[in-house]
Amino acid sequence: MTTPIYDPGVPERPSDSYATSQPELLANFISLYQAFLKNHEPISGANQGVHTILELLQQTGDAQTDLNEISFYTKNVDGQTTQVFVRINNNGTAYQLTNYQIYSLNQVANQTSYFTVLPGKFLVYFGSFTSLTNNILNLNPPIAKNIVGLDFTPIGTTPNYKPVVNPIKEANGEINKLQVTSANLQNTGLGTAPACYYFVVVNI
C-alpha cells in the first residue's frame, strides 16, 4: 500500500464539506498507521506500541539530552561504519558503544585467541598460549593503537612469575605483536615464557 502524505492541517476549514475532508482524514489515518508500523507492532495488534526492532538511522552529530534523559543513536566513525553511541543525561559524555565487528578468528599455532570490544573504543584480546614462536604473541585482529592494560598468568600446577611483555610497534604505528619472555630473577637473559592465559586491552 502506498503511504499517502500526512497532512496535520486537515480538515482545513470548518466549512469544508465532508466530501472534502473525508479523503483527507482517511489519508492521515493510513499515514499514521504506516508510520507507526516502522519498528513497532501494529497499532491494532495485541502488542500495540511495543517495538519490534530499533532501527537507528545514522546521525550527523551527537544527540542532545536533557536532564533525566539518555540517548542511543548512531553515527559514522571515520574509517569504520555506522556505530552505536550513547549520550548521558543533560548533554553529558557521548561515547561509542559498538566499536568493531566481532568475528571468529583464524587460530595460529600454540595460541588460542578471542577478542571483544568495550564501550569507548577499547578492544580486548584474550586467550592462552603454550610455546610462542620467537616469543611473539600475535594480537589479532591487528588494529591496536596503544596498549592500555594487560595481565598474564602462567597455566598449570607449577607456579611461576608473570612474564615480561614488550609491545612491538609496526612502521604504521600499530602494535600487532607483543614480545613475551619469562621473568628472569637471575639476570641470565630473556627466556621463553611459560604457557600463559593472557588479557590485553588496547585502544583502536
Place this chain on the structure above:
Amino acid sequence: MSYTIEKPDPGPSPALDAANIRTNFSTFATALAVNHKAMNDSKQGFHSNIVLDKQTLDPTVDGAEAIIYAKDSTSNAGTEPQLFVRIPVFLPIGSDTTQAINDPMQLTYNSVNTSGTVTADYTIYQSFLIGKYLFYFGFCTNIAATITLSPTPSSLILAIASPNTVKSVSNFAPYDCSTQILTSSTFKINSTLNGSGPVNPYSFGFFAIGSA
C-alpha cells in the same frame, strides 16, 4: 471497534463514521503511549522505555543505520531472548584484512552478580562482555580452595590471577602463581607462597572469562 485504515469512507453521512474516527484517534493515542510519552504530554512521542518483541530472524541492515533487537540466544543457562546489535557492514581498519560479514553481536546476558558471592576462601562477582562471554572477578584468600563460577559457562577460556602480597617483611618479591582450569566452571590458583617460610594473610585478585 479497532483502528481501521479504511475509514472514514465516502459514506452518505459523516455521522456514520464519527465513531470510527474517534476510535482511530483513541487507538493511536493508546498505542503511542506504550513505550512512549503519551499524546498531550510535554514530551509526547519521546521514548520512556523500549520493549522489544523477540525476532525470529536477524534483520537486514539497510544503509547507514544500525539495528538493535532481541532474539533467542542459547547459552549454558538455556535459551532466552537477548539484546543484539547489527552494524551495516564490516569495514576492517588498520592491518586487518579479514573478510568478515556483519554478523549480529550479542550485547547482554541473563544475569550479573554485583553484590558478590562470599565464601570463606574467595569473593566473586560476575558480569558479561559483548559477544556472549561471561566475565568473573574477585579475590581469593586461600589457594587451597577451588573457585567455582556461577552461572556456569559452557567453557572456560582463561583464568588470570595476581598476588596482592609480597613474600615477607624482609623479602619484597611478590608471590609467584599459576592458574589451573579444572572444569568448565572451576579453576584453582597455585602458588608456592613464601616457600618454607611463614605465610601471612594474603590475597590474589583474579578474573576469568568463559563462553556463555
